[in-house]
Amino acid sequence: MIVIRCGSAPVPTVLGEHPRVECSEVPTKEDVNRALYEIGHRRRVVVCGTDAGLAALLTRLLRTENLDMEVAYVAEDPTPATRAYDLPTGSAAAKLGVRGEAREVPLIRDETGTVLVGEATVTGPGGAHLVGEAYADDERIFSGEIDTLTVRPTPQLPGVRATAARPRRVLRRSWLPARAVQLGTEAGVITRDGVTGRRAVKRTSFYRHTEPWRLVSP
Secondary structure: OOOEEEEEOOOOOOOOOEEEEOOOOOOOOHHHHHHHHOOOOOOOOEOOOOOOOOOOHHHHHHHOOOOOOEEEEOOOOHHHHHOOOOOHHHHHHHHHHHOOEEEOOOOEEEEEOOEOOOEEEOHHHHHHOOEEEEEEEOOOEEEEEEEEEEEEEEOOOOOOOEEEEOOOOOOOOOEEEOEEEEEEEEEEEEEEOOOOOOOEEEEEEEEEEEOOOOEEEE
């Protein structure tokens, strides 16, 4: 087992005796490649950091065909990913990372091959309304104008769910489960796991990859 520490993320004491690789807060391609080199024959990696750090590692595991690696996640505080997969945080998460067993869960990615682990939101540029149309498989999520499209992975099949927040609407939002969520828009700004894209896009999709990933979970 090896520990990847993202930025200044705390590393609980129970992980202190294991080899460690230091990375930037949002690991770069070079960071993750170095970590994979250090992992060597080990088959479990524990990520101490944020959802963005976990997503960066999984994106590289996907692109290098290493999804058989067991992955544990240690976040200091609750995040969209810990809530999505019902994971503990802090020391409890570290103990789970050492002693827990891995299980296969759906891997959610977008058309660029970037993995989503917690939450993606899409708005118009500058936080303006999002204009367009989105579908969860064959079911329409919205058509027209909304505040935000939100997409989250799920630990069970079909693997992803989405909802739309409409302007001035107070009613409780409904979530639509799907294998794939597709959006076409005039201009959409995507924030994936806390990282906002630099440019607006006209279309995007989030969908279940053909292979799962192996999450160390309760």
